[in-house]
Amino acid sequence: MIICPSCNGPHLEGLRFQHRSICDFYNPEAQTQAADHERFRANRGRPVTRDATETEILLLEALGEIDPDHDAVAIRVTFHGAIWHRTIPTEETQENL
Numbered sequence: 001m002i003i004c005p006s007c008n009g010p011h012l013e014g015l016r017f018q019h020r021s022i023c024d025f026y027n028p029e030a031q032t033q034a035a036d037h038e039r040f041r042a043n044r045g046r047p048v049t050r051d052a053t054e055t056e057i058l059l060l061e062a063l064g065e066i067d068p069d070h071d072a073v074a075i076r077v078t079f080h081g082a083i084w085h086r087t088i089p090t091e092e093t094q095e096n097l
């Protein structure tokens with residue numbers, strides 16, 4: 001079972017974990033989500049690609065999606081309904097930007 005490396009909260013899906021309010025990642029993740037909302041709106045509802053945050057890097061490492069000696073990691077952000085989706089872009093998704 002994959003858990004948050006900071007608060008041991010359970011993994012939900014993608015980069016979403018059920019963080020406890022005392023989790024070191026809770027506030028950074030909330031701030032990232034708010035910033036992504038603004039980026040998404042500024043991009044007129046189209047997916048946004050940006051650099052991963054330090055917190056996202058730690059979560060991706062916990063998920064085994066990136067190696068510890070990874071290069072820079074990009075994150076593709078979309079909102080479907082009210083749900084925040086973050087993925088590492090593939091060549092296919094990049095073409096759809």
Ligand SMILES: [Zn+2]
Pocket residue numbers: 004005006007008009017018019020023024025026
């Ligand atoms: Zn956590």
